[in-house]
Amino acid sequence: MTDAIVSCRGVSKIFxxxxxAVHALREVDLEILPGDxxxxxxxxxxGKTTLLNMIGALxxxxxxxxxIDGQDLGSLSKAQLSDLRLNKVGFVFQAYxxxxxxxxxxxxxxxxxxxGLERGERRQRATDILREVGxxxxxxxxxxxxxxxxxxxxxxxxxxxxxxxxxxADEPTANLDSRTTGExxxxxxxxxxxxxxxxxxxxxxxxxxxHSKRHIELLDGRIASDERIG
Amino acid sequence: MMxxxxxxxxxxxxxxxxxxxxxxxxxxxxSVGLWSVLAFNSFLNAWTQASxxxxxxxxxxxxxxxxxxxxxxxxxxxxxxxxxxxxxxxxGDKRINAWxxxxxxxxxxxxxxxxxxxxxxxxxxxxxxxxxxxxxxVVEGRYLNGPDDDGVVIGRHLAERLKTGLGxxxxxxxxxxDGLLAEQSFDVVGLYDVDxxxxxxxxxxxxxxxxxxxxxxxxxxxxVFTIPKDQDLAPVIRSLxxxxxxxxxxxxxxxxxxxxxxxxxxxxxxxIWLSVVFTLMAIGIVNTQLMAVFERTHEFGxxxxxxxxxxxxxxxxxxxxxxxIGLGVLIGMAMAAASIWVTxxxxxxxxxxxxxELVQGGQVLYPKFDAGSFVLFSxxxxxxxxxxxxxxxxxxxxxxxxxxxxMAT
Numbered sequence: 001m002t003d004a005i006v007s008c009r010g011v012s013k014i015f016x017x018x019x020x021a022v023h024a025l026r027e028v029d030l031e032i033l034p035g036d037x038x039x040x041x042x043x044x045x046x047g048k049t050t051l052l053n054m055i056g057a058l059x060x061x062x063x064x065x066x067x068i069d070g071q072d073l074g075s076l077s078k079a080q081l082s083d084l085r086l087n088k089v090g091f092v093f094q095a096y097x098x099x100x101x102x103x104x105x106x107x108x109x110x111x112x113x114x115x116g117l118e119r120g121e122r123r124q125r126a127t128d129i130l131r132e133v134g135x136x137x138x139x140x141x142x143x144x145x146x147x148x149x150x151x152x153x154x155x156x157x158x159x160x161x162x163x164x165x166x167x168x169a170d171e172p173t174a175n176l177d178s179r180t181t182g183e184x185x186x187x188x189x190x191x192x193x194x195x196x197x198x199x200x201x202x203x204x205x206x207x208x209x210x211h212s213k214r215h216i217e218l219l220d221g222r223i224a225s226d227e228r229i230g
Numbered sequence: 231m232m233x234x235x236x237x238x239x240x241x242x243x244x245x246x247x248x249x250x251x252x253x254x255x256x257x258x259x260x261s262v263g264l265w266s267v268l269a270f271n272s273f274l275n276a277w278t279q280a281s282x283x284x285x286x287x288x289x290x291x292x293x294x295x296x297x298x299x300x301x302x303x304x305x306x307x308x309x310x311x312x313x314x315x316x317x318x319x320x321x322g323d324k325r326i327n328a329w330x331x332x333x334x335x336x337x338x339x340x341x342x343x344x345x346x347x348x349x350x351x352x353x354x355x356x357x358x359x360x361x362x363x364x365x366x367x368v369v370e371g372r373y374l375n376g377p378d379d380d381g382v383v384i385g386r387h388l389a390e391r392l393k394t395g396l397g398x399x400x401x402x403x404x405x406x407x408d409g410l411l412a413e414q415s416f417d418v419v420g421l422y423d424v425d426x427x428x429x430x431x432x433x434x435x436x437x438x439x440x441x442x443x444x445x446x447x448x449x450x451x452x453x454v455f456t457i458p459k460d461q462d463l464a465p466v467i468r469s470l471x472x473x474x475x476x477x478x479x480x481x482x483x484x485x486x487x488x489x490x491x492x493x494x495x496x497x498x499x500x501x502i503w504l505s506v507v508f509t510l511m512a513i514g515i516v517n518t519q520l521m522a523v524f525e526r527t528h529e530f531g532x533x534x535x536x537x538x539x540x541x542x543x544x545x546x547x548x549x550x551x552x553x554x555i556g557l558g559v560l561i562g563m564a565m566a567a568a569s570i571w572v573t574x575x576x577x578x579x580x581x582x583x584x585x586x587e588l589v590q591g592g593q594v595l596y597p598k599f600d601a602g603s604f605v606l607f608s609x610x611x612x613x614x615x616x617x618x619x620x621x622x623x624x625x626x627x628x629x630x631x632x633x634x635x636x637m638a639t
Binding site for chain 1 (some may be wrong): 237241244245247248529532533534535536537538539540541542631632
């Protein structure tokens with residue numbers, strides 16, 4: 001028994017069957033520890049997204065076990081997996097994926113509503129986290145009225161507001177220019193340092209990897225290297 | 231549940247307007263569909279009521295009392311005495327608007343050119359005017375002056391067939407009370423104009439004059455009565471039967487089964503129309519909602535990725551349908567209410583008078599607002615609409631979050 005937030009043991013994922021079967025992950029063993037700021041790198045098709053999906057309880061392995069905060073995903077129903085994601089995991093997507101009909105604040109409050117928080121507390125926490133990510137004064141703007149970088153900040157705020165055990169980001173800077181990328185990476189890095197939030201970031205971007213405290217390299221569905229930096 | 235509604239209702243409402251064109255199409259489908267059901271129902275009711283009123287006001291009344299056996303063999307042998315004190319008291323019931331006695335026997339009418347079978351109807355003109363519309367339908371000459379008026383009022387079409395007219399004389403022949411032939415000439419004092427069938431068949435004279443012609447004392451053939459409220463009909467018939475157990479008391483439904491069946495069919499027809507409209511509407515709703523769900527597959531997956539349970543996705547999409555169809559229902563109700571209000575002064579169909587005669591339809595229809603059917607049909611449309619929209623909602627709840635992630639990356 002370790003204090004790992006995520007523990008993968010012999011995880012394999014096969015898409016399709018027979019001659020058309022694709023082995024996206026092969027016998028992966030991995031532990032994500034509290035406070036990690038890990039980057040998951042590797043060429044396209046190496047299994048980064050598949051592994052992030054496993055860690056985020058979005059998908060279940062074909063074989064092996066994924067345990068998140070002590071809960072084995074294989075034993076959970078769809079509703080229980082939803083609960084697990086709601087309470088333990090925050091997501092940041094490449095395409096931001098904000099709800100277009102809600103303002104920046106409402107996008108964040110929506111997650112808190114799913115948690116059943118009262119209106120006053122929701123509003124306070126949404127306002128605080130938006131200030132934290134540098135979007136004070138933009139609370140009432142809808143996604144279409146924000147730049148790409150600002151939308152991604154809202155997405156980070158949404159992922160963090162419910163204080164999850166781990167935040168997973170899949171290519172979060174792929175659609176951003178270099179200045180915005182720098183700002184976003186600094187933001188995530190600061191939140192990791194100051195709030196102790198665990199981040200696992202799937203990326204090709206060297207500017208993200210520069211701040212990484214742990215670098216995991218995937219190749220053909222296997223972990224080719226896993227090194228802690230500094 | 232209330233908490234869930236509070237969270238998702240505003241989101242559902244905003245989602246509706248993400249594609250205003252599609253939302254408007256669904257609104258039009260629902261509102262026009264419901265409007266057609268409500269307006270058609272009101273029009274059908276008006277038509278049924280007008281047809282019924284026209285027929286009942288002609289001669290039938292809401293009910294009639296005869297001697298036992300008269301309806302099977304109407305004639306001088308099956309007449310009855312004037313109403314007894316007990317029956318008079320029962321006819322004074324407040325629920326009975328008016329009543330009149332008639333002498334009705336089969337006869338033949340003869341002119342210089344033709345002899346035709348008719349029913350001779352002896353009336354008390356004053357009382358008759360309160361139960362029948364025919365005294366007001368005299369188009370030439372006059373109606374009868376009193377029970378002893380020995381002129382005749384005949385239908386305009388009968389006059390044409392007999393090649394006779396106002397001021398001419400016709401001969402009526404029938405069996406007298408003594409079993410011998412009764413024959414007498416009468417002056418034509420008036421011509422009335424209703425439907426052709428009635429005009430051909432009924433010839434009116436004063437009741438006392440008719441009794442004298444048939445060598446009767448004071449016997450009558452029927453008592454006709456009118457009742458303003460439909461719901462009073464059955465209890466009044468029961469109370470009349472109680473005071474006149476040996477007499478034949480019948481409601482209009484028994485006297486004219488065809489009219490009763492037509493009424494019943496018309497009431498049932500609206501449900502056929504409702505099912506046709508609903509089927510078309512359901513196809514429209516399912517199509518547009520499925521399209522909306524298909525376009526937002528990614529978003530439903532995303533919501534589940536954020537921790538929203540599939541059940542909540544189902545509730546959210548169902549709520550969108552509930553709001554959308556509910557809004558369509560409200561618009562449809564408003565449109566139908568406006569249509570009824572605009573036509574409540576009457577829809578004049580007198581331009582189709584000859585055709586309406588054939589189906590015994592009223593010439594002026596008065597659509598009425600019926601709160602009960604408004605609420606019932608609107609609720610049926612709303613609830614059934616939500617039920618069919620559950621299919622697209624279920625599809626939305628089945629979206630896989632990992633597929634959404636794949637689309638996102």
